Amino acid sequence: MQVGIINAGNIGLNLAVSWIRLGYDVMLSKDTHPEKLQERVHAIGLERGLNDNELSRFKYGSLVDAAKFGDVVILSAYFPRLGHVLGELHGAGVTFSGKIVIETINPVNVDANFNHYHDVEYMRRTSVTEEIQKAFPEAILFKAFNNIPATLLDPHKWTPDRVPAVIFVGGNPGSTDTARKLIKDAGFRPQFAGPDLKHAGLLESLGLLFHHLVENEHHGNLNISFDVIKPKV
Numbered sequence: 001m002q003v004g005i006i007n008a009g010n011i012g013l014n015l016a017v018s019w020i021r022l023g024y025d026v027m028l029s030k031d032t033h034p035e036k037l038q039e040r041v042h043a044i045g046l047e048r049g050l051n052d053n054e055l056s057r058f059k060y061g062s063l064v065d066a067a068k069f070g071d072v073v074i075l076s077a078y079f080p081r082l083g084h085v086l087g088e089l090h091g092a093g094v095t096f097s098g099k100i101v102i103e104t105i106n107p108v109n110v111d112a113n114f115n116h117y118h119d120v121e122y123m124r125r126t127s128v129t130e131e132i133q134k135a136f137p138e139a140i141l142f143k144a145f146n147n148i149p150a151t152l153l154d155p156h157k158w159t160p161d162r163v164p165a166v167i168f169v170g171g172n173p174g175s176t177d178t179a180r181k182l183i184k185d186a187g188f189r190p191q192f193a194g195p196d197l198k199h200a201g202l203l204e205s206l207g208l209l210f211h212h213l214v215e216n217e218h219h220g221n222l223n224i225s226f227d228v229i230k231p232k233v
Helices: 010-021 034-047 052-056 063-069 079-091 120-125 128-135 176-185 197-216
Strands: 002-006 025-028 072-075 100-103 108-110 116-118 140-143 165-170 189-192
Touching (some): 002 010, 002 063, 010 025, 010 034, 010 072, 010 176, 079 108, 079 128, 100 176, 116 197, 120 197, 128 140, 140 197, 165 176, 176 189
Parallel strands (some): 002 025, 002 072, 072 100, 165 189
Antiparallel strands (some): 108 116
C-alpha cells in the first residue's frame, strides 16, 4: 500500500514507522522546515529500532507530492496552518478524487505566549473533518488517530493485552476495512463509530475532554489514553 503523509509531525512520523516495518511504501512531507524532516526521521527511526534498510525506504516530497503519491493519504496539518495547507493543495489541482484520506486534526489554536487551547467557538459551528470534506468533496474522508497523544502512538509502549482503541468515523462501505487495517497495522485496536462525518465533532470534543482530564486529574501528565473495554463474560 502507498501512503502519503501530509505534514509528517509527531503523529505522522509515529504512524509511518509502524507502517514502513510492514512493507508499506511511505512518502513523507512537511509543511514548515521540510529541510529538517530527514534528520527527524532518522532520529525517531533509531529510537524506534528501525534498521538502515527500513530508514532508506522512506520517500520524501512536497505536500502536493505526498497527496498525489498515496493510495491513502494521512492529513495531519497543524490546525493554525490548515487553511494554508488546503490552499496549497487546491492551488496544485489536488482533488483526492476516490482516495481515502484520514485526517487526524484537533481544532487546537495557539496564543501569543504559545499556550495551546481548543477553539471552542469553531467547534460549536463545525468540525475540522466537515470543513475538509467541503474543501475536497470527492475524497473518501475519515477522522482517526486524534484521540490518543502522539507520543503514545508507539505500539511498543503498550503490552499485548492492553492495546488502546483508536476511534474512527467516516468513509463508505468499500473503504472501512482499509481504514481498519491501517489502524491495526499501526498497532492499535480500531473502533468504528459510523460513516456520518457530522459525528466527527464528537471525536474533537473527546480531545477537549482529554485535556480537561490531563489538567485536573493527571496534573499535566499526557501519558494517558482513552479506551473501549468489555466486561469479563
